[in-house]
Amino acid sequence: MKETIFEVLVYLFEHYIDAGDEKALEQGKLKTELLEAGFTENYVDRAFDWMGELTTQPSQVIENYVGQSAIRVYSAEERLRFDVDAQGFLLFLEQTGIIDLTRRELIIDRAMALGDALLSVDHVKWVALMVLFSQSGMEGHYSQMEELVYGDTPFELH
Structure with missing residues (x-):
């Protein structure tokens, strides 16, 4: 099992963020894929929270x-x-x-x-x-x- 928020985020970034619209997934399906990839539910949820906080920061x-x-x-x-x-x-x-x-x-x-x-x-x-x-x-x-x-x-x- 992969055990850090950092690992979940890097995985997401490498596999989905930079891939374009063809891999755009809704959060539920993405969570399922992350769990199947070996990430724990706790870290997946925390990674989603981390990304949510990032997108609410002022630019x-x-x-x-x-x-x-x-x-x-x-x-x-x-x-x-x-x-x-x-x-x-x-x-x-x-x-x-x-x-x-x-x-x-x-x-x-x-x-x-x-x-x-x-x-x-x-x-x-x-x-x-x-x-x-x-x-x-x-x-x-x-x-x-x-x-x-x-x-x-x-x-x-x-």
């Missing part, structure tokens, strides 16, 4: 990218959950302009909502991809993030 327009600068101080709980590489990767995404401050906070919120004890770079990559996919006007940023998730270039802190 600000791209012009927010101009002139933003702020240092993010992680809370004690966030420092325990995000490993150093994951924190560095978020900073990398900001510095390269793939995400802005609003998206950074949304990524942190959605990553924390996964419930995993330790959040790695892979968690951040996938959550960032899902956040950018859910935001209108972010297609170029989504494409850049998609390259980081599916591309051959590994991220390394120096």
